[in-house]
Amino acid sequence: xxxxxxxxxxxxxxxxxxxxxxxxxxxxxxxxxxxxxxxxxxxxxxxxxxxxxxxxxxxxxxxxxxxxxxxxxxxxxxxxxxxxxxxxxxxxxxxxxxxxxxxxxxxxxxxxxxxxxxxxxxxxxxxxxxxxxxxxxxxxxxxxxxxxxxxxxxxxxxxxxxxxxxxxxxxxxxxxxxxxxxxxxxxxxxxxxxxxxxxxxxxxxxxxxxxxxxxxxxxxxxxxxxxxxxxxxxxxxxxxxxxxxxxxxxxxxxxxxxxxxxxxxxxxxxxxxxxxxxxxxxxxxxxxxxxxxxxxxxxxxxxxxxxxxxxxxxxxxxxxxxxxxxxxxxxxxxxxxxxxxxxxxxxxxxxxxxxxxxxxxxxxxxxxxxxxxxxxxxxxxxxxxxxxxxxxxxxxxxxxxxxxxxxxxxxxxxxxxxxxxxxxxxxxxxxxxxxxxxxxxxxxxxxxxxxxxxxxxxxxxxxxxxxxxxxxxxxxxxxxxxxxxxxxxxxxxxxxxxxxxxxxxxxxxxxxxxxxxxxx
Amino acid sequence: xxxxxxxxxxxxxxxxxxxxxxxxxxxxxxxxxxxxxxxxxxxxxxxxxxxxxxxxxxxxxxxxxxxxxxxxxxxxxxxxxxxxxxxxxxxxxxxxxxxxxxxxxxxxxxxxxxxxxxxxxxxxxxxxxxxxxxxxxxxxxxxxxxxxxxxxxxxxxxxxxxxxxxxxxxxxxxxxxxxxxxxxxxxxxxxxxxxxxxxxxxxxxxxxxxxxxxxxxxxxxxxxxxxxxxxxxxxxxxxxxxxxxxxxxxxxxxxxxxxxxxxxxxxxxxxxxxxxxxxxxxxxxxxxxxx
Amino acid sequence: xxxxxxxxxxxxxxxxxxxxxxxxxxxxxxxxxxxxxxxxxxxxxxxxxxxxxxxxxxxxxxxxxxxxxxxxxxxxxxxxxxxxxxxxxxxxxx
Numbered sequence: 001x002x003x004x005x006x007x008x009x010x011x012x013x014x015x016x017x018x019x020x021x022x023x024x025x026x027x028x029x030x031x032x033x034x035x036x037x038x039x040x041x042x043x044x045x046x047x048x049x050x051x052x053x054x055x056x057x058x059x060x061x062x063x064x065x066x067x068x069x070x071x072x073x074x075x076x077x078x079x080x081x082x083x084x085x086x087x088x089x090x091x092x093x094x095x096x097x098x099x100x101x102x103x104x105x106x107x108x109x110x111x112x113x114x115x116x117x118x119x120x121x122x123x124x125x126x127x128x129x130x131x132x133x134x135x136x137x138x139x140x141x142x143x144x145x146x147x148x149x150x151x152x153x154x155x156x157x158x159x160x161x162x163x164x165x166x167x168x169x170x171x172x173x174x175x176x177x178x179x180x181x182x183x184x185x186x187x188x189x190x191x192x193x194x195x196x197x198x199x200x201x202x203x204x205x206x207x208x209x210x211x212x213x214x215x216x217x218x219x220x221x222x223x224x225x226x227x228x229x230x231x232x233x234x235x236x237x238x239x240x241x242x243x244x245x246x247x248x249x250x251x252x253x254x255x256x257x258x259x260x261x262x263x264x265x266x267x268x269x270x271x272x273x274x275x276x277x278x279x280x281x282x283x284x285x286x287x288x289x290x291x292x293x294x295x296x297x298x299x300x301x302x303x304x305x306x307x308x309x310x311x312x313x314x315x316x317x318x319x320x321x322x323x324x325x326x327x328x329x330x331x332x333x334x335x336x337x338x339x340x341x342x343x344x345x346x347x348x349x350x351x352x353x354x355x356x357x358x359x360x361x362x363x364x365x366x367x368x369x370x371x372x373x374x375x376x377x378x379x380x381x382x383x384x385x386x387x388x389x390x391x392x393x394x395x396x397x398x399x400x401x402x403x404x405x406x407x408x409x410x411x412x413x414x415x416x417x418x419x420x421x422x423x424x425x426x427x428x429x430x431x432x433x434x435x436x437x438x439x440x441x442x443x444x445x446x447x448x449x450x451x452x453x454x455x456x457x458x459x460x461x462x463x464x465x466x467x468x469x470x471x472x473x474x475x476x477x478x479x480x481x482x483x484x485x486x487x488x489x490x491x492x493x494x495x496x497x498x499x500x501x502x503x504x505x506x507x508x509x510x511x512x513x514x515x516x517x518x519x520x
Numbered sequence: 521x522x523x524x525x526x527x528x529x530x531x532x533x534x535x536x537x538x539x540x541x542x543x544x545x546x547x548x549x550x551x552x553x554x555x556x557x558x559x560x561x562x563x564x565x566x567x568x569x570x571x572x573x574x575x576x577x578x579x580x581x582x583x584x585x586x587x588x589x590x591x592x593x594x595x596x597x598x599x600x601x602x603x604x605x606x607x608x609x610x611x612x613x614x615x616x617x618x619x620x621x622x623x624x625x626x627x628x629x630x631x632x633x634x635x636x637x638x639x640x641x642x643x644x645x646x647x648x649x650x651x652x653x654x655x656x657x658x659x660x661x662x663x664x665x666x667x668x669x670x671x672x673x674x675x676x677x678x679x680x681x682x683x684x685x686x687x688x689x690x691x692x693x694x695x696x697x698x699x700x701x702x703x704x705x706x707x708x709x710x711x712x713x714x715x716x717x718x719x720x721x722x723x724x725x726x727x728x729x730x731x732x733x734x735x736x737x738x739x740x741x742x743x744x745x746x747x748x749x750x751x752x753x754x755x756x757x758x759x760x761x762x763x764x765x766x767x768x769x770x771x772x773x774x775x776x777x778x779x780x781x782x783x784x785x786x787x788x789x790x791x792x793x794x795x796x797x798x799x800x801x802x803x804x805x806x807x808x809x810x811x
Numbered sequence: 812x813x814x815x816x817x818x819x820x821x822x823x824x825x826x827x828x829x830x831x832x833x834x835x836x837x838x839x840x841x842x843x844x845x846x847x848x849x850x851x852x853x854x855x856x857x858x859x860x861x862x863x864x865x866x867x868x869x870x871x872x873x874x875x876x877x878x879x880x881x882x883x884x885x886x887x888x889x890x891x892x893x894x895x896x897x898x899x900x901x902x903x904x905x
Contacts, residue, residue, distance in 0.1 A: 051859055268830065392851060392852055422880075423848070423884055532826070534827050534828040537887075562823070565890045570886065572886075573886055
């Protein structure tokens with residue numbers, strides 16, 4: 001048994017993952033790269049016919065040479081509307097291919113269709129975020145190898161450094177031409193940014209674009225050029241538009257969420273980063289969106305403009321850019337129709353890859369330029385460690401997303417979350433799973449006020465000095481935990497077995513924690 | 521201060537437990553209109569438990585009980601008073617007799633629970649033309665009465681009209697009640713503004729009652745609190761001016777001077793009283809220092 | 812005991828931070844069933860609360876108490892059990 005720097009017991013060897021000794025989490029910035037980047041097979045295409053059309057998905061799988069035991073990669077830019085993962089796995093099953101490792105950026109509830117193929121052995125291993133039904137299956141021991149969870153930045157790092165070698169990448173392409181140029185910006189399945197797919201296109205041995213919108217050569221704009229793409233498969237539908245993008249994002253009217261958002265926005269306004277040129281990432285959740293709305297008021301009141309907004313982009317950010325309150329958007333994932341329209345038409349709305357967004361092992365990811373990030377959590381503990389992966393019952397239900405990367409990169413990392421969800425407290429003595437270490441978390445905001453990490457005395461002073469009329473209630477972490485305990489009572493323990501169901505990697509590839517299988 | 525008193529439905533645990541987090545000046549836990557006839561029993565049990573828990577931050581805690589023409593009110597009084605609340609909000613007060621009936625019942629309950637007699641105050645809702653007409657007598661009928669409040673829907677119906685956003689039907693009533701309240705020495709609190717998504721309408725109506733002299737307004741949604749507070753709170757300029765006046769007055773007092781002057785001008789006593797009130801509103805002076 | 816003697820009473824809701832309590836009887840002894848969002852982490856203390864409330868109300872006959880929880884704090888659970896049991900005992904069946 002080993003112990004990571006956040007005091008978690010981790011087996012020295014994890015069956016189906018490997019030796020942990022030597023890659024135990026030692027600190028947020030402890031592990032640094034050496035040596036050279038890994039690389040894919042070199043290939044060429046024929047000089048007189050650049051067409052890569054191969055027919056449908058099944059033909060493409062055969063042409064790509066997919067065999068049992070290989071690693072296939074997928075991306076979640078079509079989110080809950082994606083048909084590509086299910087389609088490819090089903091076709092592999094029909095072709096008699098088994099024992100696949102799938103390497104998705106994330107799987108959602110829509111992908112529960114692959115559960116029968118997990119049970120029948122077509123898929124034997126998952127390295128990637130699992131949400132919902134598949135997460136529960138994994139927690140209950142439904143997969144023989146542990147799931148490996150990586151952040152949005154940790155995943156391209158693993159590819160580039162050679163931790164993961166991709167045999168074939170299947171990229172959902174809302175628009176493509178016969179030479180394999182790809183864009184996410186047009187077509188019935190338009191999703192905006194396809195930033196999660198970039199690194200896989202560059203590093204996979206074979207790259208297959210799957211499209212329901214074949215256009216004449218060359219398409220424009222091009223996100224991923226055909227120089228990386230081997231094959232183009234055409235299918236009726238790569239996704240359900242209703243699940244790909246949401247409608248107009250509206251700011252919540254839920255008073256508790258608004259209260260939390262108000263305190264978070266005041267904390268940002270009181271911080272030293274609230275000045276012309278500020279940058280932030282707030283995402284699409286109820287509280288973060290409301291923080292953005294309050295921040296917008298404060299920016300107008302204090303005549304401040306932001307240099308850029310980062311990450312998953314919503315129509316709300318787009319509107320702020322139109323109003324001149326944000327100058328640039330750096331978009332790894334476009335959440336709604338407004339964001340999709342904007343990235344396709346406004347040069348200040350920049351499509352970035354997950355590598356560019358968040359990888360700790362390149363020459364500078366965008367997160368390192370970030371001032372403020374608002375994040376969520378299922379649990380936070382007395383050491384400010386954050387769990388976003390497991391739910392109250394101990395089941396793995398959420399991926400890491402950009403949580404680790406933005407928390408590590410930003411100057412001010414705020415976790416904004418109600419103190420309780422029903423009777424379940426969000427602030428606890430010890431989180432069930434450490435996703436992000438307290439070392440990179442600066443403040444927690446709940447309906448009871450702002451809880452500043454004690455190492456950030458500067459923030460505490462800034463809050464105390466803030467205008468009386470815009471009061472920021474400060475509450476220490478132990479008081480917050482005590483309050484939660486008094487309200488909810490003491491939780492009964494989660495019963496787990498010793499078997500590791502999932503490994504949580506820190507963004508640098510070290511093992512920060514493991515998620516153990518639940519006892520029946 | 522009673523700038524805002526937030527209604528919390530007595531059958532809704534979520535709001536009962538978290539209402540104080542929105543920091544209204546007071547809470548009105550409701551056993552009346554927001555609780556259906558079939559849930560009066562369960563709401564009373566729930567409200568009792570929440571009152572016993574007693575976590576309401578700095579809020580003044582009151583309970584709106586059922587009116588004296590129902591079968592519920594005596595039980596409501598018994599249970600609620602025994603938990604030790606700041607006051608009861610009594611619906612449909614028509615005359616001093618309603619207050620007397622209530623007063624007797626409360627006194628019995630106070631005695632039974634060992635609570636000092638008279639500590640439970642009354643907030644009287646005047647929801648009929650007769651009740652409004654008797655406003656002054658009602659306000660004077662017991663030392664328990666601490667505020668009078670015009671009704672909304674019921675009152676409009678009794679006047680044979682309906683509620684409107686502009687509030688023409690309540691305009692004269694609001695004027696009458698503020699005069700009665702001031703004459704009797706109790707607070708005048710306004711009724712709710714029911715359009716929870718119309719912040720501008722709320723701001724307009726609050727501005728009107730503030731100008732009339734009201735002490736505050738009842739609110740039905742947490743999101744209304746900030747709007748009402750912003751109307752009642754003095755601006756920074758008002759606060760600064762008031763502070764100079766109060767400082768000058770304190771200075772004069774300390775030096776034993778009878779007259780107060782600022783920038784070479786004499787300041788009258790009502791102006792000083794007004795300045796102290798402004799500072800209290802701004803949270804820079806406690807109630808006791810109001811003078 | 813005939814079927815006619817069987818009674819059910821309820822209190823509470825399935826709204827957030829509330830629970831729906833169903834009391835049915837007569838039953839063979841006291842049976843408590845807990846389900847819902849808090850159950851994985853609070854089952855034992857919830858059962859204890861139900862027992863305490865029933866005891867304090869002098870419940871000495873066999874009843875089945877089913878709690879469908881949606882995040883009720885202990886005092887809310889207690890209030891709902893009390894209201895449901897009083898309704899059950901007083902024959903206020905709804």
